[in-house]
Amino acid sequence: MKRAMIIAAIDPTVGGVLVFGDRGTGKSTAVRALAALLPKMKAIADCKYGCDPDAGAPACDSCADAKRAGARRIKAVMVPVPVVDLPLGATEDRVVGALDLERALTRGEKAFEPGLLARANRGFLYVDEVNLLEDHLVDLLIDVAASGENVVEREGLSIRHPAKFVLIGSGNPEEGELRPQLLDRFGLSVEVSTPGELALRVEVVRRRDAFERATAAFIESWQPQEEKLRRRIVAGRKKLASVNVTDRAVQRAAELCMKLGTDGLRGEMTMVRAARALAAYEGQAAVEESHLITVAPMALRHRLRRDPLDEAGSTVRVTRAIDEVFRAAAA
Numbered sequence: 408m409k410r411a412m413i414i415a416a417i418d419p420t421v422g423g424v425l426v427f428g429d430r431g432t433g434k435s436t437a438v439r440a441l442a443a444l445l446p447k448m449k450a451i452a453d454c455k456y457g458c459d460p461d462a463g464a465p466a467c468d469s470c471a472d473a474k475r476a477g478a479r480r481i482k483a484v485m486v487p488v489p490v491v492d493l494p495l496g497a498t499e500d501r502v503v504g505a506l507d508l509e510r511a512l513t514r515g516e517k518a519f520e521p522g523l524l525a526r527a528n529r530g531f532l533y534v535d536e537v538n539l540l541e542d543h544l545v546d547l548l549i550d551v552a553a554s555g556e557n558v559v560e561r562e563g564l565s566i567r568h569p570a571k572f573v574l575i576g577s578g579n580p581e582e583g584e585l586r587p588q589l590l591d592r593f594g595l596s597v598e599v600s601t602p603g604e605l606a607l608r609v610e611v612v613r614r615r616d617a618f619e620r621a622t623a624a625f626i627e628s629w630q631p632q633e634e635k636l637r638r639r640i641v642a643g644r645k646k647l648a649s650v651n652v653t654d655r656a657v658q659r660a661a662e663l664c665m666k667l668g669t670d671g672l673r674g675e676m677t678m679v680r681a682a683r684a685l686a687a688y689e690g691q692a693a694v695e696e697s698h699l700i701t702v703a704p705m706a707l708r709h710r711l712r713r714d715p716l717d718e719a720g721s722t723v724r725v726t727r728a729i730d731e732v733f734r735a736a737a738a
Contacts, residue, residue, distance in 0.1 A: 419571075468567070533576075537577060539583065647687040683698075
């Protein structure tokens, strides 16, 4: 799970992370901890949507006008990367935004009150219990994730604003499956299980107890490790564009997807992007077979067709196919 989120932080085009697993295994804790770990980003000052000040970046109407007027009109500031929670009970107005009723009633003005999608722009949108999300919100997320833009047409308002975010969802598979349309939008999928090692369970309990008894001291003690990880993520982002993906690596990804019978080409593209991000994180100049093998289960396990004749789980099927494809290539 940690590796998948780091990959998504280095290359947001990977397409988000889906985390399924047992209750009480720290899924939500890990996602919310991501906010403090990410390096700050450059944004236009006082923009409700956190628009990117770079000339060619998507922007809201106000920021687009300022960009056309020239750089002197734009003031850039460093802000934290947003990690926004989308609660299950959220209304559509809360998610997409709506008419600002206070200004409408007190001043008689029609003004837009941005929603959660605006707050999540250029950051992460986290949906806990994503498999229980209402269908109309699922449809909405699919549309916005595909276009990178939120369009609101209601109460005489017509608003468009950028809404590019990395979607992270978590849930318990016992509570229901995810709709295939939304499942396909997640680039990576991982399983989290209850630790089976005694020493690991004891260490988790000890750390949680230490955090609750002396929160500030606990956070301070882990600052050096967090700073080291933050520097690696920044370095990975800078190196990403220069990492070479050979034809051989692309061929191996395609062979593996064909072996598994995945639909479409998203599997290959996600594998290549994730492997390139992992190579950049590790400081490597090119994607190696080891990178493809590492990311393949998380990139492909949720893209497999159901096989009634194969009772093995999806991760086992991917691992088995990896052994066959890469062993054949080495022979």
